[in-house]
Amino acid sequence: MPKQPLKIEARKSPIHGNGVFATRKIRKGERIVRYVGALRTHEDVDEAYGEVEENGHTFLFTLNDDYVIDANVRGNIARWINHSCDPNCEAVVEEDDKGRPEKDKVFIEALRDIARGEELTYNYGITLDERHTPKLKKLWGCRCGKPDCTGTMLQPKR
Numbered sequence: 001m002p003k004q005p006l007k008i009e010a011r012k013s014p015i016h017g018n019g020v021f022a023t024r025k026i027r028k029g030e031r032i033v034r035y036v037g038a039l040r041t042h043e044d045v046d047e048a049y050g051e052v053e054e055n056g057h058t059f060l061f062t063l064n065d066d067y068v069i070d071a072n073v074r075g076n077i078a079r080w081i082n083h084s085c086d087p088n089c090e091a092v093v094e095e096d097d098k099g100r101p102e103k104d105k106v107f108i109e110a111l112r113d114i115a116r117g118e119e120l121t122y123n124y125g126i127t128l129d130e131r132h133t134p135k136l137k138k139l140w141g142c143r144c145g146k147p148d149c150t151g152t153m154l155q156p157k158r
């Protein structure tokens with residue numbers, strides 16, 4: 001079967017560092033890419049990156065209560081997708097039908113039609129265990145540039 005042409009590419013982003021851009025039109029609801037990396041427990045990741053995370057840069061995706069996907073290790077292009085307060089994509093966790101947390105998967109899907117050349121973004125949904133102080137909000141500052149940008153990637157706690 002002929003391979004489908006790649007619909008995304010990673011390159012420098014106006015938001016931060018590298019980002020991921022559509023190389024063709026992507027339709028609302030389309031599953032774009034799976035977020036992959038090493039599967040690690042929360043304890044393992046806290047031990048490995050506890051202090052590094054203090055700079056607000058992360059390649060970690062919280063999969064569920066048991067596991068985190070660490071895209072520093074065996075990560076793919078999905079790890080370059082930036083956060084936005086008004087995103088065009090969402091991260092969808094597909095739970096294993098047999099309830100095995102280590103088999104859950106994350107996919108990045110289009111929330112709306114995305115034009116060729118547009119940067120892909122999703123809301124990281126980051127909440128920290130500690131209080132979201134002004135200092136932490138600044139550390140996790142958002143530069144998505146959207147009119148409704150909250151100025152931080154940290155989300156209100158429910």
Ligand SMILES: C[S@@+](CC[C@H](N)C(=O)[O-])C[C@H]1O[C@@H](n2cnc3c(N)ncnc32)[C@H](O)[C@@H]1O
Pocket residue numbers: 013015016017018019056057058059060079080081082083084141142143144153
């Ligand atoms: C998964 S990486 C995304 C790739 C990143 N641009 C890079 O080049 O490493 C996530 C990190 O990128 C940065 N980032 C992503 N979205 C951002 C945004 N809207 N504003 C500021 N920094 C952002 C933050 O440092 C965040 O922890």
Ligand SMILES: [Zn+2]
Pocket residue numbers: 084085086142143144145146148149150151152
């Ligand atoms: Zn923003």
